[in-house]
Amino acid sequence: AQRVTQPEKLLSVFKGAPVELKCNYSYSGSPELFWYVQYSRQRLQLLLRHISRESIKGFTADLNKGETSFHLKKPFAQEEDSAMYYCALNGGAGSYQLTFGKGTKLSVIP
């Protein structure tokens, strides 16, 4: 069975401080991992995916297969980063069956 764990429900950091949102997964095959973000009163949207290895809005995430982790990082938090962040795993071959973590609410204190 596939599972995604985000251990922190709420993370508060000061503006300019580094941010790390933790995500651990359990999956027997080769996972496809994502971070989704939901800003206040907006729809859920893709932030980044491990395959593309890109940096979006200053955020990066590295897939660590040994530790089965896909932590989201940003060196300097901005107030506009305050949002709900969800880690998700796609394990369905040929299908897009996302398994989501429970989410972490990031609050950036000015």
Next chain:
Amino acid sequence: KAGVTQTPRYLIKTRGQQVTLSCSPISGHRSVSWYQQTPGQGLQFLFEYFSETQRNKGNFPGRFSGRQFSNSRSEMNVSTLELGDSALYLCASRPGQSSGNTIYFGEGSWLTVV
């Protein structure tokens, strides 16, 4: 391009009733999936449709069903509603079946069962 559109946005139903939710995907997108979001269970996959065929189904009882039409629009139905079915139901679409496709979510339909 218009985003994924879901109707109705809010609705209240009584236990035992049934409900139908509608989803219009982004133009050109042929794959539609549905998710249920609750405070306790978070986001859970319901099912995915592609070319009018259900491709995958999550771990939900048979009361939850769906379908997709030839124009890629999709509906989901919940029969014999229970209080625990109160949730935000999200629809998402993507262009095709490639795992490289990004999925785009709608704003959701808020269902309250009383």
